[in-house]
Structures are given as C-alpha cells and as structure tokens.
Amino acid sequence: MLKYFTPGKVYEVLLTTKSNVTPVGVVREGETLRFKLFKGRSFDDLLSTPEASIQITNDVQLIVKSALNLDTDIDIVSNKRWRWIKGLPGLYGIVQREVTLWKDELGETEVLQGKFIPVGEIQGRLSLRPFSRADCLLVEMAVLFTRFKVSSEEETCKKIKALYELYKHLGGNSELAEYIMENLKYRSE
Numbered sequence: 124m125l126k127y128f129t130p131g132k133v134y135e136v137l138l139t140t141k142s143n144v145t146p147v148g149v150v151r152e153g154e155t156l157r158f159k160l161f162k163g164r165s166f167d168d169l170l171s172t173p174e175a176s177i178q179i180t181n182d183v184q185l186i187v188k189s190a191l192n193l194d195t196d197i198d199i200v201s202n203k204r205w206r207w208i209k210g211l212p213g214l215y216g217i218v219q220r221e222v223t224l225w226k227d228e229l230g231e232t233e234v235l236q237g238k239f240i241p242v243g244e245i246q247g248r249l250s251l252r253p254f255s256r257a258d259c260l261l262v263e264m265a266v267l268f269t270r271f272k273v274s275s276e277e278e279t280c281k282k283i284k285a286l287y288e289l290y291k292h293l294g295g296n297s298e299l300a301e302y303i304m305e306n307l308k309y310r311s312e
C-alpha cells in the first residue's frame with residue numbers, strides 16, 4: 124500500500140482515531156507517513172491513544188463531510204486496538220507523536236507532529252469515479268474553510284469565494300459548497 128505514495132508528495136487521506144475520522148495531509152518518508160495536526164479531537168485522541176488507521180478514498184463528499192464534522196454514511200469496523208472505515212483500502216498502525224509550537228500569521232499554537240508506522244493492511248476498494256476539477260475545488264474550499272473557522276481572515280474568505288465561482292462554472296453542485304458559502308456569510312457578518 125505504501126508503494127502508491129510517492130515520497131515527498133502530500134496526499135489527502137482519512138485518519139481514524141479512537142473517536143474521530145478526519146482528513147489529513149500525509150507525506151511518505153521511507154516506510155512511514157508524516158502528518159501535522161492542529162488542536163482538535165484527533166489531536167486529543169492521538170495524545171491519549173497512539174493507534175490510528177489511514178485510508179485512501181476518491182470520495183470528495185466524504186473527505187469534506189469529515190472535515191466539517193457533518194454526518195456521513197460510513198460504517199466503522201473495530202478490530203482489537205484499531206478502528207477503521209469499512210470498505211476503504213488503507214493501513215492501520217502506531218503513531219509516534221511530538222507536540223511542538225507552531226507559529227504563523229495567525230499566532231502561536233500547539234501542533235502534533237505525527238509519524239505513522241504501519242502495522243497491517245486494510246482491505247478495501249475504491250468506487251469508480253471520473254476525475255473532476257470541480258471536486259478538487261470543493262476540497263480546496265473545505266481546507267480554507269476549516270482555516271477560516273479559526274481565523275476569520277478576510278483574505279481567506281475572498282479565496283473561498285473565488286474558488287466557489289470556478290466550482291460553479293465547472294458544474295459543481297454539491298450542497299456542501301452551499302453549506303460552506305452560507306457559513307462563510309454568517310461568520311463574516
């Protein structure tokens with residue numbers, strides 16, 4: 124499974140911890156996957172329980188819903204120390220973690236630097252889904268929106284609106300894009 128991850132490139136995968144599922148960007152380094160988590164449920168889960176699963180998906184709706192903590196129709200499988208999403212291919216493993224300080228234009232915060240070491244493989248398959256630029260834009264909108272929720276930066280708000288315009292132009296029609304735009308309006312009032 125790791126062989127499908129080109130070293131150095133960021134891949135968006137789903138991270139399942141003790142009590143949560145969230146998208147996370149991982150980068151392969153040797154036989155491990157590295158990621159960075161800002162404070163939240165997954166951060167807390169990994170601090171107390173360093174076991175997690177990382178699964179791949181081409182379902183953009185699932186990625187975005189997991190980021191926005193909206194209901195999904197996934198089933199979770201529990202197997203001894205691990206939990207994972209039923210049906211998706213991936214890996215379960217141990218997370219070595221270190222909490223460090225992160226500084227950016229929004230200020231200073233704690234961040235969990237995780238190193239995922241695979242223990243075993245999760246069997247599954249991806250559904251047939253043609254590639255769509257609109258889907259890429261929806262993911263990008265969601266990434267920026269999770270940032271906007273913490274920062275309320277005007278610049279981020281503008282970027283999301285611009286992505287939305289292109290998203291619509293390319294035929295995107297997910298209710299998740301509307302959800303983001305509604306909440307953007309509400310939060311920037």
Ligand SMILES: Cc1cc2nc3c(=O)[nH]c(=O)nc-3n(C[C@H](O)[C@H](O)[C@H](O)COP(=O)(O)O)c2cc1C
Pocket residue numbers: 135143144145146147148149158159160161162163164165166186187189190191192262265266269
């Ligand atoms: C495609 C995508 C990738 C993301 N990658 C990360 C990441 O690498 N680290 C992170 O802290 N948040 C990431 N996020 C934002 C989290 O999904 C979001 O903030 C989430 O609510 C985390 O909080 P939680 O652990 O409480 O669920 C990503 C969001 C999206 C849409």
